Amino acid sequence: MQVNRLKSLLVACLGLISVLFITPVVANEKGGEEKLDPAKLIMEHIQDAHDFHFFTLKKKDGTEFHATLPLPIIIYSSTKGLSFFSSSNFHHGHEAHNGYRLEEGKIVAEDPAEKFIDLSITKNVVQMLLALTLLVSLMIGIANKYKKGQGIQTAPKGWQNAIEPVITFVRDEVAKPNLAGKYQKYLPYLLTVFFFILINNIFGLIPGSANVTGNIAFTVVLGVVSFFVILFSTNKHFWGHIFWYPGVPVVVRLLIMLPVELLGVFTKPFALIVRLFANMVAGHIIILSFITLIFIFGSMSAIAGWGFSPLSVLFAVFIYLIEIMVAFIQAFIFTNLTAVFIGQAFEGGHHDEAHH
Amino acid sequence: MSLMNILLDVSISHLGGAIGAGLAAIGAGIGIGQIGKGAVDAIARQPEASNDIRANMILTAAFVEGVALFAVIAGLLAVLKA
Numbered sequence: 001m002q003v004n005r006l007k008s009l010l011v012a013c014l015g016l017i018s019v020l021f022i023t024p025v026v027a028n029e030k031g032g033e034e035k036l037d038p039a040k041l042i043m044e045h046i047q048d049a050h051d052f053h054f055f056t057l058k059k060k061d062g063t064e065f066h067a068t069l070p071l072p073i074i075i076y077s078s079t080k081g082l083s084f085f086s087s088s089n090f091h092h093g094h095e096a097h098n099g100y101r102l103e104e105g106k107i108v109a110e111d112p113a114e115k116f117i118d119l120s121i122t123k124n125v126v127q128m129l130l131a132l133t134l135l136v137s138l139m140i141g142i143a144n145k146y147k148k149g150q151g152i153q154t155a156p157k158g159w160q161n162a163i164e165p166v167i168t169f170v171r172d173e174v175a176k177p178n179l180a181g182k183y184q185k186y187l188p189y190l191l192t193v194f195f196f197i198l199i200n201n202i203f204g205l206i207p208g209s210a211n212v213t214g215n216i217a218f219t220v221v222l223g224v225v226s227f228f229v230i231l232f233s234t235n236k237h238f239w240g241h242i243f244w245y246p247g248v249p250v251v252v253r254l255l256i257m258l259p260v261e262l263l264g265v266f267t268k269p270f271a272l273i274v275r276l277f278a279n280m281v282a283g284h285i286i287i288l289s290f291i292t293l294i295f296i297f298g299s300m301s302a303i304a305g306w307g308f309s310p311l312s313v314l315f316a317v318f319i320y321l322i323e324i325m326v327a328f329i330q331a332f333i334f335t336n337l338t339a340v341f342i343g344q345a346f347e348g349g350h351h352d353e354a355h356h
Numbered sequence: 357m358s359l360m361n362i363l364l365d366v367s368i369s370h371l372g373g374a375i376g377a378g379l380a381a382i383g384a385g386i387g388i389g390q391i392g393k394g395a396v397d398a399i400a401r402q403p404e405a406s407n408d409i410r411a412n413m414i415l416t417a418a419f420v421e422g423v424a425l426f427a428v429i430a431g432l433l434a435v436l437k438a
Binding site: 271274275277278279281282329330333336 | 414415418419421422425426428429
């Protein structure tokens, strides 16, 4: 009941926003065809932006119709205070507004001495909020059903059927083997990380959406949070192994094992960060490259463009299927490795076993 | 070295980045090929364990691919940051 009302509210909000704020932006031709720059095109699709740009139509009279959904820009500056306006005021970087200008997707103040903080609602923020709402409403809806006994005394209904095997999988394959005995404490965090990364990965594959997981800032935050979770689960045995690694000569212990182990504490979350970021961004770049190839061929000759497009679309579909698999795998790998590292942090007391 | 820089209109770092990414692709190909070989051999020896083996294969392949993508990111940085 609550989930349905929340869903209706979401649909109403999205409908309102899209009806009120999608504006046709008329741009004048800059005098002739703009040369196709594939690298810039691909980068624009990968990076964060202040509006959702769906497509651009070139009309017969030379003007362009941009179907965009401009997003609010919120800037707090030390001199001007809080500025709140729609990004359509920038007209895709052609105009300045309120002393700010859009350059290469970033906001630049006209006065170079001005310091400001950009707190805008960008594409990534909107997508993260959507993923958050979906995650929270889905999980709370299912949890309420379980509380009433549906799925425990009777057969599971609706989304319980889809989510229960996944939660059981994370609990039995990821949490229990790695976190023997204390997995209940960490299961909420592991499940949240898994589902949040998965939902953002899947959303990112929809054309026109934001590339959230392929954004280094997003993955750095996830990695840092995992780092702190791991850090707060360490015990004396763990730090003993780092500073005084048993089973090797004292010289090796201090000269080699100490720096290596200390560095290892930081490289493990760093690898988590870069792995997720690189996998997602590489997948998006590959898909975008195949589609951009059509336009590259097309700029050479129209026939080549049309002729090459079935091949390119075929490759793009093939890579899309791989990317869907990678979306699931990367979410699983992040969660699994976090669980492994947490388990390594508080395991201990096996002094009888030989150390490797 | 300076003569070469005059003849080229892009810097050496573009060359380095592209070659690095290509080498990373070779490494990933060899690594994941070995994983696949081991997995297929294991399934041939014991077909009942094929589900476990497949899960481990995909997990290990994701690790190897992660390392290869580190190198791709390094190559990308070399090209984009001049």
